[in-house]
Amino acid sequence: xxxxxxxxxxxxxxxxxxxxxxxxxxxxxxxxxxxxxxxxxxxxxxxxxxxxxxxxxxxxxxxxxxxxxxxxxxxxxxxxxxxxxxxxxxxxxxxxxxxxxxxxxxxxxxxxxxxxxxxxxxxxxxxxxxxxxxxxxxxxxxxxxxxxxxxxxxxxxxxxxxxxxxxxxxxxxxxxxxxxxxxxxxxxxxxxxxxxxxxxxxxxxxxxxxxxxxxxxxxxxxxxxxxxxxxxxxxxxxxxxxxxxxxxxxxxxxxxxxxxxxxxxxxxxxxxxx
Amino acid sequence: xxxxxxxxxxxxxxxxxxxxxxxxxxxxxxxxxxxxxxxxxxxxxxxxxxxxxxxxxxxxxxxxxxxxxxxxxxxxxxxxxxxxxxxxxxxxxxxxxxxxxxxxxxxxxxxxxxxxxxxxxxxxxxxxxxxxxxxxxxxxxxxxxxxxxxxxxxxxxxxxxxxxxxxxxxxxxxxxxxxxxxxxxxxxxxxxxxxxxxxxxxxxxxxxxxxxxxxxxxxxxxxxxxxxxxxxxxxxxxxxxxxxxxxxxxxxxxxxxxxxxxxxxxxxxxxxxx
Numbered sequence: 001x002x003x004x005x006x007x008x009x010x011x012x013x014x015x016x017x018x019x020x021x022x023x024x025x026x027x028x029x030x031x032x033x034x035x036x037x038x039x040x041x042x043x044x045x046x047x048x049x050x051x052x053x054x055x056x057x058x059x060x061x062x063x064x065x066x067x068x069x070x071x072x073x074x075x076x077x078x079x080x081x082x083x084x085x086x087x088x089x090x091x092x093x094x095x096x097x098x099x100x101x102x103x104x105x106x107x108x109x110x111x112x113x114x115x116x117x118x119x120x121x122x123x124x125x126x127x128x129x130x131x132x133x134x135x136x137x138x139x140x141x142x143x144x145x146x147x148x149x150x151x152x153x154x155x156x157x158x159x160x161x162x163x164x165x166x167x168x169x170x171x172x173x174x175x176x177x178x179x180x181x182x183x184x185x186x187x188x189x190x191x192x193x194x195x196x197x198x199x200x201x202x203x204x205x206x207x208x209x210x211x212x213x214x215x216x217x218x219x220x221x222x223x224x225x226x227x228x229x230x231x232x233x234x235x236x237x238x239x240x241x242x243x244x245x246x247x248x249x250x251x252x253x254x255x256x257x258x259x260x261x262x263x264x265x266x267x268x269x270x271x272x273x274x
Numbered sequence: 275x276x277x278x279x280x281x282x283x284x285x286x287x288x289x290x291x292x293x294x295x296x297x298x299x300x301x302x303x304x305x306x307x308x309x310x311x312x313x314x315x316x317x318x319x320x321x322x323x324x325x326x327x328x329x330x331x332x333x334x335x336x337x338x339x340x341x342x343x344x345x346x347x348x349x350x351x352x353x354x355x356x357x358x359x360x361x362x363x364x365x366x367x368x369x370x371x372x373x374x375x376x377x378x379x380x381x382x383x384x385x386x387x388x389x390x391x392x393x394x395x396x397x398x399x400x401x402x403x404x405x406x407x408x409x410x411x412x413x414x415x416x417x418x419x420x421x422x423x424x425x426x427x428x429x430x431x432x433x434x435x436x437x438x439x440x441x442x443x444x445x446x447x448x449x450x451x452x453x454x455x456x457x458x459x460x461x462x463x464x465x466x467x468x469x470x471x472x473x474x475x476x477x478x479x480x481x482x483x484x485x486x487x488x489x490x491x492x493x494x495x496x497x498x499x500x501x502x503x504x505x506x507x508x509x510x511x512x513x514x515x516x517x518x519x520x521x522x523x524x525x526x527x528x529x530x531x532x533x534x535x536x537x538x539x540x541x542x543x544x545x546x547x548x
Contacts, residue, residue, distance in 0.1 A: 061500065064338040064368075068473070071366040080368070087361070087371055092345040094338075094354070095371035097361055148501075169501055186505040198501030199342070200477060208507050217520070220510035224520055226335065227443055227472030229511030230504035231460040233482050236494035237503030246491070246498055
């Protein structure tokens with residue numbers, strides 16, 4: 001029986017092959033088709049090395065949206081990286097087992113990814129061992145990425161200075177204290193930084209990333225297999241569309257988090273530790 | 275510092291209080307406001323008992339979308355239920371630790387939930403111990419629910435006979451062999467059965483469920499906190515919108531899964547085990 005990965009392999013191969021003939025509007029010479037098949041095999045198989053950080057009280061959905069799409073890429077190696085190999089508890093209480101440690105994580109990454117959270121994220125951003133890891137791997141990674149408040153961990157490691165960045169709408173005000181330029185978009189790409197907005201933006205973020213790592217057809221295959229054709233029952237997913245009272249209430253309640261994140265950014269800058 | 279849950283508590287309280295004054299267009303008498311506050315406290319706190327099945331090779335995103343929204347409901351108890359307490363490996367290799375066993379899971383549930391997968395889901399649907407558990411808890415649960423091919427496990431336990439049901443678009447053809455009426459919608463509600471389509475439909479499914487268990491304001495609060503304002507970079511999330519070649523390819527490749535699911539439904543019916 002075919003597995004999820006096998007579907008996507010077949011998809012990427014056939015689609016791209018078919019696309020080649022279609023674009024040309026004529027038969028493709030055998031020799032060229034073979035060469036193209038080689039190219040396509042490369043596109044299809046990939047060999048990305050992806051490290052996804054997990055830490056005490058991270059938000060599980062920030063991780064599992066992107067993980068689903070990235071891990072579906074044939075040939076990609078995805079590591080769940082934490083300080084130790086002990087199961088890590090998410091902010092909503094789920095225990096997830098890391099696959100490697102900060103120390104053992106491959107040195108050269110295609111993607112460095114950090115999910116968000118609230119108090120746990122600030123703790124991770126303050127943690128020197130985590131900050132050193134992120135700064136080191138981020139200095140060489142092909143793509144340095146985050147979803148939600150994971151951006152604060154990147155910022156604390158000094159990786160967002162002068163970059164356009166997005167984060168959870170309730171944390172946007174903290175980005176400047178890490179030297180970043182806040183941009184109110186679902187997914188923001190600036191050179192090799194790709195950041196997603198809050199929690200569920202991880203789905204849009206990851207499909208964008210798959211299309212960059214492979215191609216649009218591959219990303220569409222992943223999207224169709226996960227039936228990502230969203231139909232939210234309410235239009236309350238952004239501060240612009242939600243009832244005004246709801247937005248203001250959450251903004252008021254979340255103030256302390258944003259302020260703590262701002263203070264962290266300033267402290268790190270002052271101490272030259274960012 | 276306020277936690278995610280605290281925000282939502284505050285949201286539900288204030289919003290509903292404000293709404294009461296707003297609808298009346300006049301000040302609410304103190305006595306009535308107090309009574310209403312008591313009602314609201316009930317709505318806000320809740321006491322749902324939710325069991326989410328996990329099994330070898332389940333699809334993690336099928337679980338973690340709904341888990342995020344349901345676990346955000348103040349006062350709800352969410353159990354991750356498996357045959358043993360050993361970590362369970364998802365179809366993409368993530369180890370998740372259950373919180374209770376089939377034997378120890380509470381007998382009376384507000385929600386019974388089953389995530390999908392491919393080979394692992396068929397194995398779970400064939401497993402007598404799992405089938406007995408689902409049939410038993412499902413016979414008393416207030417809501418019997420699934421996302422993606424989790425519907426096949428419900429069907430194998432005899433819980434979908436005569437119900438309108440949805441599942442992953444690639445498995446729709448198997449529903450009839452479990453006595454269900456396939457309905458091509460993102461979320462299908464028929465009496466106390468609520469089923470979601472493939473993988474990411476779990477987000478729309480769970481917001482719908484939150485609005486039923488609490489109220490629309492609460493669901494909107496959860497939606498805004500998770501910034502669920504989807505912007506897929508491609509329009510390929512359903513067989514109707516995806517490139518035709520892609521849809522046909524996946525349908526062809528996935529044929530064996532659908533056929534195996536159909537055969538299982540027929541076998542169980544023949545043996546009177548459903």
